[in-house]
Amino acid sequence: MGRSVAQFQLPTVAATSVLQAALSYASETGMVVDGTYPDHVDLHIGSGWWTGRKRFMIAARDSAPGALVEVHAWVEAFMLADVNANPDDLVGMIPRRHAWRLVTEFVRRLGVPHPEFLFRHL
Secondary structure, eight states: OOOEEEEEEEETOOHHHHHHHHHHHHHHHTOEEEEEOSSEEEEEESOTTTTOEEEEEEEEEEETTEEEEEEEEEEEOSSSOOEEOOTTOSTTHHHHHHHHHHHHHHHHHTTOSOGGGTOEEO
16 A cells, blocks of 8 residues: 655644644545544545545654654555555546645644655555
């Protein structure tokens, strides 16, 4: 399964604040909350039938100077295996780019100026 993953530290920010920001962003963008847990939230938007279901997992835990954050983004599609959110790949280009826009905007709102440099596409 392919995923786009970012891991980073947010100084002076509590883990609960990151998870609350994820829930607020989900509400604002029309995402569905699949689950809330003490250390992460699972979200999705779209459907697997036509546009691909864009899935996100945002995890945060308190660490020395702030929150240690991990963000996963991927696309589930009816005809394809799960794919990462790499906007440069041609297969599944439209849903990948939509997932990429959503996930980078969320990380940018957390105060990270250039989130695209944090992600690894697995």
